[in-house]
Amino acid sequence: MKNAVILALLITFATPFTGAPAWAQTSGKMGANMGKNMDPNVASSALPPQSFSPLVETGAGTVALAVDGLRLTLNDGQIVELSGIEIPGMNEMGAADPSNFPLQAKQALDQLFVKDKDIILYQTRDKDTGRVNRMGHTLAHVVQKPGNVWIQSYLVRQGLARVAPTLRNPELADQLYKIEQQARDEKRGIWADGSAYAVVKTTEAINPSPRFIVAEGTVVKAAIVSNRVYLNFGDDWKKDFSVGVEPDVRRALARAGIDPLQLQGKTLRIRGWVRDYNGPFIDLETPAQIEFPDGSKPLPAPGGAFTVEAPKNPETDTDQRPNAGMDEDSQNDQQAPARSGPVRE
Structure with missing residues (x-):
């Protein structure tokens, strides 16, 4: 003291x-x-x-x-x-x-x-x-x-x-x-105008240096690999802004009435600590980090269906590859990284 x-x-x-x-x-x-x-x-x-x-x-x-x-x-x-x-x-x-x-x-x-x-x-x-x-x-x-x-x-x-x-x-x-x-x-x-802390647009280049940001954009592709959901906000997942959703967070999203795989095409406002992982990347830790500027929410699958099991054939099923559809010619699939970066309790 x-x-x-x-x-x-x-x-x-x-x-x-x-x-x-x-x-x-x-x-x-x-x-x-x-x-x-x-x-x-x-x-x-x-x-x-x-x-x-x-x-x-x-x-x-x-x-x-x-x-x-x-x-x-x-x-x-x-x-x-x-x-x-x-x-x-x-x-x-x-x-x-x-x-x-x-x-x-x-x-x-x-x-x-x-x-x-x-x-x-x-x-x-x-x-x-x-x-x-x-x-x-x-x-x-x-x-x-x-x-x-x-x-x-x-x-x-x-x-x-x-x-x-x-x-x-x-x-x-x-x-x-x-x-x-x-x-x-x-x-x-x-x-204020000219502030360094304005909402960043995912269509623009985002500095991946570790810091807290508020980013807004449209999810171009939602994909799952090895139990992890990736939300990609650009056509090139190797450099564009992305968000990672671990299985426990995906379950929390389901309880909040959100299916992350139905976020494709949705405009979101995401906030959190950005880091460099194939471009600027945020690890989602809680559903509260997501805002829907238009007030809508994608609902879970009918009947509350919710699958988190690891895929059986990730090499042959393109829907199970990270950022599937973003770069079909890439042979270097994105691997789910451990969470890192600054943490404030």
Whole structure:
């Protein structure tokens, strides 16, 4: 805890002081759109009513300080991490973004908790999964009292955070997606013109360097090999954007009413950590990573049929080959890789 407090103090003291709210300040290097897109009045009155029924209320506390844009230290020493969202630049390597969204998010929390510091915690219903990360920090959706401000939605609405559901914390993604779309429509924060974090189109070249992205495009081909489904978003699977779906995720998709093999021809918005595997590639970990911009969902096969057995003749059955139909002359079938890359619990 001592190190967390020291880190928070260093960040606070490094923040320039002006008469304007601290979280709304922007550095001289920020794009012209950044400051004007901030709205200090966006609070519970500007956010739609939310349902926390997928979660359970597990406790309450009083905020001592914001360690950064994702973590709060409570008076009892507990560190709470905001689940279900991520802040661009906070977990990425490479050149620093002059917009400095991690600092802006921290300043937003500083301003929000100047007076009303009491909070309520909502966590996963399974007390053994998704409530604590590897650092021992509490993972939760946080609501500020007495204004009933849902902190995750507050940061997303300001354009300071993106929705980032994980395998252990997929809840409330649908609600946050609607709020994120509002911020995107109004070009707030990370969605401002010229931002490095705009939605990437799968028809354009996508840098496969490891980082969190939001990609949108139409599935050109859905194929299965060795129990793994591949969603290919281009004609050349060796360089175009693709998504991999493991059997356990495919079962979770079926429970959510989605058959990944029926996604061909569908326009999707996919988010997650991209990596280089025959071009830019995302490993799907939860159905919550998929958005359907048109509001539709492909239904499972009639009768709930759902096959996950490994194919018997993958060499002769072209439908069982990875990216089948994408490159019929290729002799180098794509092999299902182990999941890798950054993981945020």
